[in-house]
Amino acid sequence: MSIQTMAKADPRDTERIVRQLRAARAAGCDIARVAVPDLTAARSISRIRERTGLPIVADVHFDHRLAIEAARCGADGLRVNPGNLGGPRAVRAVAEAARAAGIPIRVGVNAGSLPKRAGRPVAASVSAVVRAALDMANEFFRCEFFELKVSLKAFDVPLTIAANRAFAAASDLPIHLGLTEAGPPLSGAVRSAAALAPLLLEGIGDTVRISLSGSPAEEVRAARTLLVCLGLRKGGAVVSCPTCGRTSAEVVPVARRVEHFLEESGLSLVVAVMGCEVNGPGEARAADVGIAFGPRGRGLLFEGGVVVESAPNRELERLLMCRLRQAAEARHG
Ligand code: SF4
Structure with missing residues (x-):
């Protein structure tokens, strides 16, 4: 079970990102994600990777060309959002870039940004979240791209548990677990533990992130503590x-x-x-x-x-x- 976190600094401030991720690594982080809102951020990935020693996943929204550039610039993985990546052509282009780079893609579904249906927003529900994940995974499969991982995140604890259970029953794809926008460190960690512990104990999940309004190192410490409590990782x-x-x-x-x-x-x-x-x-x-x-x-x-x-x-x-x-x-x- 790998622990993941995300850099929180301005993507142009590489020094700060490196400091945050080094601290996260010292706390036990295995994989880090960085936001890629523009080309500059995409092009700083290899430097961040070299200076932190961590695999870097590029987090891309809205513009699939940024995912392509991130793959070209040394990202170890891509995270894309079915709610905003674009249609089948965008999916195909991103799949080809990831294939050329030999890296996996995470289909990261968030209850707050589900793909529209017939041009209308979709209300968050277990079936809507699972459907968004399966639809995009199938889109990648049609491109003969199979190196996928999926996450199904919400702020709502019962929704997150039910969606991940339903997805795990419907698919063999690896799952990245997390509760999104979980809150400040104490309440966010408790809330995340409430959602993730039952899933982890059922054997669901391959990577985990505790999303906190706090530092990456705090997120990693919270995730590590949870895994140690559940007997899934060694620790004091x-x-x-x-x-x-x-x-x-x-x-x-x-x-x-x-x-x-x-x-x-x-x-x-x-x-x-x-x-x-x-x-x-x-x-x-x-x-x-x-x-x-x-x-x-x-x-x-x-x-x-x-x-x-x-x-x-x-x-x-x-x-x-x-x-x-x-x-x-x-x-x-
Ligand atoms: S171990 Fe003793 S001091 Fe500690 S809570 Fe229990 S009774 Fe109180």
Whole structure:
């Protein structure tokens, strides 16, 4: 399962795009998309590709000639929108350009920009979204172009789930999953998880993007966290208690620092940070490594299910981080 994001800078600002995508790559991004609204953007693709080390998908709307230019300029893939690419001639021209470049095309259907029918806008529905995807895929098939991927995105969670299920039942084409315009980071990530988790657990989806009103790196972190939670990608996790009136120490900042360390180091460990003796020892014992703050200022450090130290609460974070650094050093050789 690959994680995708999209650059958010002005297409003429290559430096900023490169900075954003390097950060996204460091966070775990596998594929990046860039908007291609003009020829300058199409022609900057190879530079972005070289400087980020990421495969670049050109995102094209309205003008199929931009897709052709992007394919010629080194794009690793094209994303086109059935709602605005143009008719069969445009599809044929884009298929030929992609074939010549040896790259795939994603048919990216958005509920907000469905192809018109008889010149009239089409209301978003499961059948309309699926039909738009199948119609355009068939258009490419008629051009004997088969290197396709499809996405069916909406803001509406039940619609997105139903449309992707219906498409997966009707076609063997790979699916790029996402919820479009999902919102700011917290609500957008929760909303996306609500839509994508059931699909991912059913084995639907080959690539995933969490679309947030945030940075590409935030999108990647959210996608990675979702995949780790579902057991579809290796990664670290922090088991930390929500804290309550029994909490014996500062759980929240310690948990945040541990999470940050796991992200930075790429360690695939489950680490517990627990606030008291009620659930603390149980959770810390079940984790790879963990601390349970305790009463009267003393707590426990666990590793591999056993207590390895009893220490003052104020010392536990340092002891835990020491263990994590050793693990990170061993991992990186
Ligand atoms: S582990 Fe202890 S401190 Fe944390 S929420 Fe549970 S009872 Fe409260």
